[in-house]
Amino acid sequence: MRVHVLADDVINKISAGEVVERPASVVRELVDNSLDAGATDITVLLEDGGQRLIRVTDDGSGMDRDDALLALERHATSKLTVSDDLHSISTLGFRGEALPSIAAVSKMVLRTRCAGSAAAQEIIIEGGKIHRVQETAAPVGTTIEVRQLFFNTPARRKFLKSPRSEELKIKAWILHASIARPQVRFRLFSDNRELLNIPRHSSELERASAVFRGTTIPFEGTSDAVSVLGVVGHPSLAQMESGAFVILVNGRLVSDRMILRAVKEGFDSTLKDREFPIGFISVRLSAGDVDVNVHPQKSEVRFRHSQEIFEAVKKHVASAVQEFCFPMRAMPAMPHQTSTAHAARFEFASTFSAPSQRPERHLESYDHPEPIRQLASEPPLEKFKFSELRYLGQLMECYLLTELNEQFYVVDMHAAHERYNFNLMRRAFHERSVPSQQLLVPLTVELSEEGLERCMRQSHTFETLGFHWDSLGPTTLAVRALPSYFPESRLIQVVKEVAAIAEDLSTQSAFDEQIDKIAARLACHASIRSGKRMEAAEVYALFAALDSTEFSAACPHGRPVIISFTKSDIESWFGRDN
Ligand code: ADP
Ligand code: MG
Numbered sequence: 327m328r329v330h331v332l333a334d335d336v337i338n339k340i341s342a343g344e345v346v347e348r349p350a351s352v353v354r355e356l357v358d359n360s361l362d363a364g365a366t367d368i369t370v371l372l373e374d375g376g377q378r379l380i381r382v383t384d385d386g387s388g389m390d391r392d393d394a395l396l397a398l399e400r401h402a403t404s405k406l407t408v409s410d411d412l413h414s415i416s417t418l419g420f421r422g423e424a425l426p427s428i429a430a431v432s433k434m435v436l437r438t439r440c441a442g443s444a445a446a447q448e449i450i451i452e453g454g455k456i457h458r459v460q461e462t463a464a465p466v467g468t469t470i471e472v473r474q475l476f477f478n479t480p481a482r483r484k485f486l487k488s489p490r491s492e493e494l495k496i497k498a499w500i501l502h503a504s505i506a507r508p509q510v511r512f513r514l515f516s517d518n519r520e521l522l523n524i525p526r527h528s529s530e531l532e533r534a535s536a537v538f539r540g541t542t543i544p545f546e547g548t549s550d551a552v553s554v555l556g557v558v559g560h561p562s563l564a565q566m567e568s569g570a571f572v573i574l575v576n577g578r579l580v581s582d583r584m585i586l587r588a589v590k591e592g593f594d595s596t597l598k599d600r601e602f603p604i605g606f607i608s609v610r611l612s613a614g615d616v617d618v619n620v621h622p623q624k625s626e627v628r629f630r631h632s633q634e635i636f637e638a639v640k641k642h643v644a645s646a647v648q649e650f651c652f653p654m655r656a657m658p659a660m661p662h663q664t665s666t667a668h669a670a671r672f673e674f675a676s677t678f679s680a681p682s683q684r685p686e687r688h689l690e691s692y693d694h695p696e697p698i699r700q701l702a703s704e705p706p707l708e709k710f711k712f713s714e715l716r717y718l719g720q721l722m723e724c725y726l727l728t729e730l731n732e733q734f735y736v737v738d739m740h741a742a743h744e745r746y747n748f749n750l751m752r753r754a755f756h757e758r759s760v761p762s763q764q765l766l767v768p769l770t771v772e773l774s775e776e777g778l779e780r781c782m783r784q785s786h787t788f789e790t791l792g793f794h795w796d797s798l799g800p801t802t803l804a805v806r807a808l809p810s811y812f813p814e815s816r817l818i819q820v821v822k823e824v825a826a827i828a829e830d831l832s833t834q835s836a837f838d839e840q841i842d843k844i845a846a847r848l849a850c851h852a853s854i855r856s857g858k859r860m861e862a863a864e865v866y867a868l869f870a871a872l873d874s875t876e877f878s879a880a881c882p883h884g885r886p887v888i889i890s891f892t893k894s895d896i897e898s899w900f901g902r903d904n
Pocket of ligand 2: 355358359418419420422424425
């Protein structure tokens with residue numbers, strides 16, 4: 327379609343607002359345009375985090391002279407004609423606002439050539455005014471250079487973030503958006519450094535496996551009119567920011583709280599309250615069922631049947647997360663990996679890795695914004711059984727060393743027991759059927775007045791969990807019964823934690839919300855600590871118990887319960903592998 331100015335009735339239906347806020351939004355608009363133009367190779371170049379220069383080059387369709395000039399007008403687009411089209415948008419852009427908005431606040435050069443033209447057109451614009459239009463030589467495609475963003479609006483320039491943070495934001499955005507377009511090669515340069523070089527991939531899943539390191543499980547499925555596809559990262563890779571989970575809706579990168587919540591619910595108890603998983607989900611539905619015209623930067627969408635989407639996402643994510651029941655394989659560290667708090671937990675893997683070990687080829691050229699531990703999951707063939715492991719002995723009074731089928735497995739006994747107890751408690755809580763045991767002598771705990779008040783306020787809730795207590799004075803609590811699984815020695819600690827819970831748990835929804843947290847805390851207290859010598863019979867009893875429960879390969883905090891090393895991993899420690 328040729329570029330044309332939209333009719334007023336369409337313009338009035340378009341969600342208005344600021345398109346260009348910062349360099350990252352310029353990159354986003356320009357790259358979206360390149361993708362809409364059918365590009366298969368896109369290069370973004372930044373200077374000074376994009377404040378001095380942003381240049382986006384593509385090998386897309388290009389434009390002829392008339393279209394290029396018209397494209398700089400407000401509300402000129404080739405992607406939409408009548409307002410009805412707003413209900414079936416399949417392109418990333420549709421408002422015809424980006425180019426004029428960017429041109430108005432920068433010094434811009436647009437160089438473009440379409441397939442039929444012998445020469446390219448070069449348009450030089452400053453602060454929205456066209457200075458020159460001339461012919462030049464260039465390959466088919468478009469290059470847009472944006473210099474000195476906000477040079478004529480100093481007030482906006484003041485609010486720009488540091489070049490480094492802008493660069494990171496742009497890098498993360500390209501990396502995430504690239505998942506939706508696996509056939510497109512993306513490169514990012516910043517101040518002459520190559521930050522990204524993403525080769526073409528054959529599918530979204532293949533692209534995602536290059537973007538997300540570490541243990542991931544793919545999923546795919548269709549429910550009603552919604553199809554979903556994606557990967558989820560192991561719960562232990564979770565991060566404190568929501569941005570690590572990539573959400574694509576009909577190929578558009580968006581932030582959507584509803585989908586994110588469905589994903590989190592799919593992860594169930596494997597994530598802590600404020601943790602977000604890594605991974606991506608691509609949701610596809612008919613264009614009529616999603617309104618993309620709700621946000622000035624098109625980063626939010628609205629669904630016609632959001633409940634249906636919620637259920638589909640939750641269901642498919644949950645079934646993928648179930649597969650994390652398999653032991654994770656400890657992998658050699660990448661040489662350029664920095665040791666962060668995250669990576670440090672798996673230092674033993676890197677300490678053992680032979681120096682000659684090569685990182686996987688496709689990861690060499692670009693890395694994820696956040697370092698991620700390297701763990702790979704065993705192929706999920708049949709259910710893994712702890713009870714089949716042969717117990718070899720205990721290490722550091724904490725780790726259980728075992729073997730099976732030429733694999734060496736290390737089990738964190740506390741994490742394992744905690745997972746078992748957690749599942750047990752959670753089930754019992756939900757069924758409200760906790761076996762309780764009377765204490766011969768009530769146990770008294772001294773608390774503050776507020777603490778006692780809180781414990782009494784929660785007493786009814788905790789009764790359903792098997793704890794019975796009452797007050798013996800303004801600051802003394804008497805515990806008369808506790809659940810039979812629960813060791814008396816940890817009781818005081820639990821009461822003190824209950825005394826610190828400010829929320830009122832008496833409503834069903836508050837209880838549901840808090841129950842996992844409470845179960846996780848109780849499970850932690852009720853579980854064997856490191857420092858305990860384990861008899862073989864106790865170990866096998868624990869293994870049998872683990873086989874009877876779900877998610878057994880990760881503790882309630884998402885930490886792995888069991889790690890495996892293959893024979894060749896071990897051989898490589900001794901240089902036997904070459
Ligand atoms: P929109 O993307 O909403 O249509 P823009 O202002 O971003 O609005 O772009 C206006 C028009 O310019 C587009 O509709 C398209 O026809 C043309 N255009 C912009 N960038 C490119 C590009 N990289 N390659 C080819 N055509 C482009
Ligand atoms: Mg656009």
